[in-house]
Amino acid sequence: MRQHNLHFYLKLLVAVIAAFAAVAVSCCLGSSNVTLKEVLLYLSGNKDELSKSALIIIEKIRIPRAFTAAVIGGSLAVIGSVMQGLFKNPMADPSVLGVSSGSALGASISIMLGLSGPIIGGSITGNYIAAIIGALVTWIIVFGIARIGGEFDPSSTLLAGIAISSVTSGLITLIMTHQKDSMEKIYMWMLGSFTFSTSDKLSVLIVSAIIFNSIIFIFAPRIDILKLGKETATSLGVNMNVSLGILMTAASFMLAICVANSGIIGFVGLVIPHVVSFFRINKARQKAIMCFFVGAVFMTVCDIAAKSILNPGEIAVGAITDIIGGPYFLYLLLKNRRVRR
């Protein structure tokens, strides 16, 4: 028992170190060269010793981008682990509630109407705000449907989410075919990218990540209890409707911010929770915390690949997560089938 916890903390320590290492490396790489020493000087507060150009590159481009990738990767993985746990379904991922496609619809409408310019500050654009509004509207619709009959039922919530997703995807296609000019912009937005990360957006992202992920970490043990079914949960003093409501709401809000920030990035939320359970971390809270750091490492590495492979060009990070994540996942799956029983 104690030993098991010790193992968890060791694994967590490795993941945390890896996450910071990946972020530091990501800060060095890009279209112009910055050395690791310069990055470390910046992060340790010795900004005076840096050349002006290095300072600007690190502060305005590299740090926002690297941290955005890490926080989004981590949060998507946490959301994925919550969804898989609540729906008791290994194929669930952040998109199951339809919140991300609702968000995409919001952004598409804004792109169609030409609201892509900045609205608040230098970088909170119309697309960003529209994406959040889109996500909230879908969230209200899905939960409204799921609550009919007085209580949350995970499977009808899941189905409502799928139905809403297909409606929104249909509407997005409609917009793209109607307005051919917007098509490329919408398509790029839907693939996901960290290219336009700024420190303003990063601060919104970090504050939301701290709030919503903390709520998830605090209530995560209830995910395990809810797996036992409604009555057993009641007998252990856990109210299923309240717990599901809190966890799904926190996860949906976090997802809305993530999608508004950098578009729809697939695969992370599906795969990382499985990667974490391959390392024999099963309890919901430990799993969620571990997912955050493993997701951060994974996304940062994918982003490094996205900006380095075609240097000075870029590949959409969503494509990289699929290309790197898919084979790794298959490898783990095969290895796991031999070991697990």
Add this chain to the structure above:
Amino acid sequence: MSIDVKNLTVSYGSKKALDDFSFDFTEGKVYVVLGPNGCGKSTLVKAIVDKYAKGNIAYVAQETLGIINLTVREYVELGRYNPKKFFGGLNSVDVKKVEDAISIMQINELEDRLFDTLSGGEKQRAMAARCFCQDAPWIILDEPSSSLDVKHTRLILNIVRDLCDKENKSFIIVLHDINDAVKYADKILLMKDGKLIKETDCLTTEDLTSIFDTQFKCINSDEGSAYFYAL
């Protein structure tokens, strides 16, 4: 502390699964609920948990749905979950109770296996262990032995009897085996069509025929207790 069930009605659509059920379950007894498929036994125990559980009832459902993804040990530990402790893990008392429950249900060797990879009977033993490590004075078991072999059926029902006799725990158990019910129950509740037909501590073939629509015969076993079999 007794559970005084009053006028409990549960409907699925227009069908009443439980029709105005009232019964005062007094503490320190083993109640067994008998009845044909679909007569509302599971609905009854679920409704009791729903309405009367305030940390005083431990409950084991008939089956586990979906992927649990926990080891048996972690699964049993859920029985010690306390919603008021946001951060604390298990203390030494919790660990002791978990280990005791694991060893009385004889699942020590399964501890590190994933719950989902267990056989039906092994799952039922883990579910019972989870429930036995809870502190609740009442324990409700919904067909706890439906997938168990003879040896483990005896094991779990003997534990029930022991907990009742020695620690004054109270039980409501849904069973299918009439003779297990006769052997282990203090009181047998007979149900049909969502209604309580009869409560008895001495079952007769007429009672059984009236709820199961099947002829029964009773013989006296070597130990002197009644043994029922369907014709």
